[in-house]
Amino acid sequence: METKFVYHFDEGCKEMKELLGGKGANLAEMTSIGLPVPQGFTITTQACNDYYDNACHIRESILSQIDQEMAQLEVEQNKQLGSVDDPLLVSVRSGAVFSMPSMMDTVLNLGLNDRSVQGLVKKTEDELLLMTVIVVLSKCLQMWLQVFQNINLIPF
Numbered sequence: 029m030e031t032k033f034v035y036h037f038d039e040g041c042k043e044m045k046e047l048l049g050g051k052g053a054n055l056a057e058m059t060s061i062g063l064p065v066p067q068g069f070t071i072t073t074q075a076c077n078d079y080y081d082n083a084c085h086i087r088e089s090i091l092s093q094i095d096q097e098m099a100q101l102e103v104e105q106n107k108q109l110g111s112v113d114d115p116l117l118v119s120v121r122s123g124a125v126f127s128m129p130s131m132m133d134t135v136l137n138l139g140l141n142d143r144s145v146q147g148l149v150k151k152t153e154d155e156l157l158l159m160t161v162i163v164v165l166s167k168c169l170q171m172w173l174q175v176f177q178n179i180n181l182i183p184f
């Protein structure tokens with residue numbers, strides 16, 4: 029049987045902290061007791077260990093599980109990542125078994141790009157929304173550069 033590396037929020041519980049990390053286990057627990065939690069999934073600490081054990085390479089089986097969960101999320105939200113009409117935007121939060129404030133990275137509004145912004149603008153003619161989207165897109169780009177390209181940006 030293939031190792032499960034990705035858990036939908038409704039598949040876990042707080043006792044799975046070693047596997048899902050603190051955030052993942054708590055999101056699963058809140059989901060299980062009926063609190064309002066956005067749809068999502070957690071990639072396990074085992075997947076992270078596997079990544080480092082394999083020279084920072086993500087195995088195809090893990091990518092496949094992530095793709096399956098993303099497809100389920102798209103169905104649940106009735107949106108598609110990268111869509112130019114009504115894009116799905118997601119947040120990616122790192123987590124660990126123990127809390128480490130300010131040590132973990134976050135990327136918000138993943139899925140926002142020059143094409144998907146046009147789709148959001150088409151949905152509304154609200155100028156304030158357009159300005160907000162532009163600011164969010166620039167923040168998204170800054171986060172991407174800082175987290176994934178290790179480029180330190182001076183806030184302006």
